[in-house]
Amino acid sequence: MRNLFTLIGKELHLYFISPVAYVVAMVFLAVSDFLFYLQVRGISELSSRHMMQMQGEVPQLIVHEAIFIPTFRNMSFVLLLIMPLLTMRLFAEEKKGRTSELLMTSPISITQIVFGKFFAAMLVYLLLLILSLHLPLVLSIVTEISWAPIFSSYLGLFLMGGVFLSMGLFASSLTENQIIAAVIAFGILIGLWIGGVSGANASESGIGEIAVYLSISKHLEGFIKGLISTRSLTYFISMTLLGLFLCYRVVESERWK
C-alpha cells in the first residue's frame, strides 16, 4: 500500500512540474466553456421567443436537454482528443530514460507500478472534472437546473475517463516514443468511439450489436440523459480493467525479450 502511494505521489509530482497537464487542463476548460457558451446563447435566444408566447420560464428538463446534453457530448469528444496527452508519457518516458530499470529492480510489483500510474492520471482527470463544475454552478445562479442528471453525467464522464486513461496507459507501454503512444491511444479510442456509429447502421447483424455494445459514446449517452444502467457501468469498468490488464501484460512480457 505504501509503495502504491509512493508511486502515485511520484507521478503526481511529475504531472505538476511538467507543462503538459496544465496545457491539457487549459485547452479542456477553454474549449468546454466556449461550447457551453454557444449552447447557452442558443437557448436564451430560443427562450426569449418562448417567453413571449408562453409567459414562463424554461423548464428544468429543457435546460438539461438543450444545454447540458450537447455540452457533455462535446466535452466527452474534447476529452477523447486530449486525454492521450495525459497518458502518453507514463510508460514511454520510463523506457526511454531507462528508469524502468530502476522500477523493475526495486521491490515493487508491476501491478503496483501500473495502478500507481493509473490512479495518478485519474486524480488529475478528477481535478479537471471538478474544475469544469463551474459551468453548471454558473448556470444555476441564473436559472433552476436539475442536479440529478448533471451528477449522473459526471459519473459517466469519470468512468469514461477510466477507459480513456487505461487504454492510453496501454498505448504508452507499447513504445518509448511519446508521440507514437499518443497516436496509438487516439486510434484505440476513436475506434471504440465510432464503433457504435458504424455498428448502428448494421444493427441487424450480430457484429453490429457487438460494435454498439463496445461503443463508448453509446454508453455515455445514457449517463448524460440521467440513466445509470448496470450494463454501462459494467462496460466502463471492464474496459478500464482490460486496458490495465493489457498494459500489465506488455510490461511483464518486456522482460522476456
Added chain:
Amino acid sequence: MIAVKQLSKRYGPVVAIDDVSFTVDKGEILAFLGPNGAGKTTTMRILTCFMPATSGTATIAGFDIFEEPMAVKRRIGYLPESPPLYPEMTVEEYLVFVAKIKGLPRAAIQPGLKGAIEKCGLGEVSRRLIGNLSKGYRQRVGLAQALIHNPDVLILDEPTVGLDPRQIIEIRELIKGLAGDHTIILSTHILPEATAVCQKVVIISRGRIVAVDSQEKLSSRVRKSEKISLRIRRGDAASLEKIKAVAGVLQVSPQASEEDEVAYIVESNLGQDIREHLSKTVVEHGMGLLEMKPLVLSLEEVFLQLTTEEKMPESQQQTVKDAS
C-alpha cells in the same frame, strides 16, 4: 553471498551469455571484465531480476533470483549502465523516492539520504535538478541511488564511466571503502580498474568466462617491475652473483631451460632500463649472450590474448577480402 550457476541467456539467435558460473564471498569485490558486447550488462540484469535467464540460476544472499525476486531486490543496489534518473526531479527528491520504493522504513530515509549524499559528494548539488547536472554528477547520483538503502549486495555496471580522472580515483576509493559491509560486483572494460579495486576478477568474452582469478594472482601477473628474460650459454652461481650486482637489478630468478643454456628472469625497478648495463656485464664476463628481451606479459596482454585470440582469423579474412 552470490552464487551464479550455469547462467545462459539468448536473445533469439544471439547468445548473449553462455554457461556463466562464479561465486562471490561476503564482503568481496568482484570485477567483471570484458570487451564490448561480452555480456556483462546481460549478466547483471539477470542477477538484479530485471530479466530472466534462458537457463541456469543464481542465488543472492541465499535467495533464488527466480523463486524469490522480491527478497533479492530488497537486498540489491543496482547502478545500471545508464543511470536511471528523472531529469525533472531534484537530487534530493529523486533519492527520497528511490529510498521509499526500495522499502526503507520512514525513519531511516533521512539518515540514508544524508549518508548517500555525503558518500557520493553530492552535498553541493542536492537541491538542483538532475537534468541540469553534468554527466559525472549524474553518475554519482546513480551511485547514490544504488546505495541509499544500504543493501547487502551492490551491482554496478561501469560505475566510473564518464568521470574525470580525479573523480575516478574518488569513486574507486569509495567502492573500496564499501567492500566489507557490502558485497560488490562491478563491470569494467578497464583493466587497471579491476586490479585497483577488486579481489577477484572474472574475464568474460563473447558470453563465456575465459578466466577467473584472485587479485593476488592477477597482481603477480600485472607488471609491477620491469622484467627481462635473459638466456646465456654458460651460467653458474658466480655469474648469477655478477648479474645481481648490475646496477638497478632487484631480483634474479633462474628459470627452467634447455641443456646447453641457462635462463633467468631479471627484475628491475619500473621505468628503469638496465639492458645496457646487463648486456655489458654478460658480454664482459664471457657468459655467451643468447637472448635478452623485455618481458611484458601483463594482465593487459593476458586479457587481450584471452578475449581476442579467436577474432584474429576474422580480421585477417577481412583484409584478405579487402585485398582481393
